[in-house]
């Protein structure tokens with residue numbers, strides 16, 4: 001043999017232990033290397049990695065490689081692999097754990113910054129829009145539509161309306177960069193006769209803290225959003241997508 | 242939405258509301274006759290549309306039933322004969338590469354490489370428009386068109402619903418191509 005075989009005894013395999021502890025249904029041992037996951041993964045080949053290989057490396061305890069490859073940020077955690085895997089191996093879950101293992105200041109800056117922005121206000125806006133910013137934009141756009149679009153003088157875009165049935169969230173992209181894109185939604189809700197409201201708190205629909213795998217921040221964001229819906233007494237948390 | 246659903250579960254947060262996608266309601270409201278959409282505007286134009294199944298909505302949340310609702314809405318709005326599905330689709334659809342924070346990750350080259358599959362899927366339908374009912378999908382599919390010079394347009398679902406209802410305002414057409422930019426004004 002020209003190349004030494006992998007010395008498995010000297011591998012740390014700590015990450016593998018972590019996977020077994022935190023993903024008890026991760027089925028790491030059940031992988032029979034069929035490659036179904038890799039065959040249908042758009043991230044296959046990037047960084048010379050693919051999901052099957054990643055799972056093997058975790059199983060073999062190759063912690064250094066598993067925890068240093070930037071591939072975990074090039075997998076979109078879309079779960080197509082999980083869905084296709086005949087043994088129900090939680091591949092995306094392992095990718096999430098590997099992301100967590102990265103020191104926060106070394107994770108992709110754009111993702112971490114978007115998470116930090118969302119922590120600035122109770123709006124949870126990853127673009128840092130405040131409660132006042134949001135309310136101002138909504139009211140401003142609404143007023144313009146009422147004044148300039150005949151037939152829409154009665155259009156509504158309620159904010160903090162207690163007891164509304166639907167609590168509608170909104171991706172920051174609209175209020176911050178293209179507010180006119182909110183109008184078609186309002187018109188549809190109007191025609192459907194929906195009883196809905198925005199909330200100044202918790203309206204930001206995006207959540208980069210999950211992508212950053214900052215668990216504490218992710219939990220914080222979810223709690224703020226859930227509280228916002230409940231404080232207004234709404235029955236349905238309605239997503240625009 | 243997935244982040245909230247998964248987060249509520251993961252962190253054992255009690256809550257007493259339902260979580261829904263407005264796509265489910267679009268379908269319901271069309272069935273109930275509250276949204277009187279129709280596809281007459283496209284009878285002669287025959288503009289072709291395809292649709293992206295967002296991973297977070299379909300595979301990761303409500304599965305094929307919501308993908309069927311999505312198709313019901315799209316067909317009602319653009320006409321059944323003008324809708325062309327991608328393959329594979331629904332729960333088995335390929336991610337566009339806009340999810341997981343990819344758009345903010347700085348790995349732009351990898352993201353384009355990843356998106357090549359989605360780009361080819363869209364091109365293979367021959368559709369002029371890709372309806373992307375998720376913000377990350379919308380940004381990524383729009384960017385893939387710019388990067389690979391695709392010649393298709395990327396639109397939100399709400400734009401088309403309002404277009405078909407004849408209520409789409411002048412400033413609400415940023416993503417329509419020249420063929421539809423003035424329609425119904």
Ligand code: SF4
Nearest residue numbers: 031033034035037085
């Ligand atoms: S699809 Fe499942 S069993 Fe097959 S290689 Fe991938 S993880 Fe292993």
Ligand code: SF4
Nearest residue numbers: 041075076078079081
């Ligand atoms: S979750 Fe990651 S590894 Fe699995 S199919 Fe999607 S991109 Fe590939």
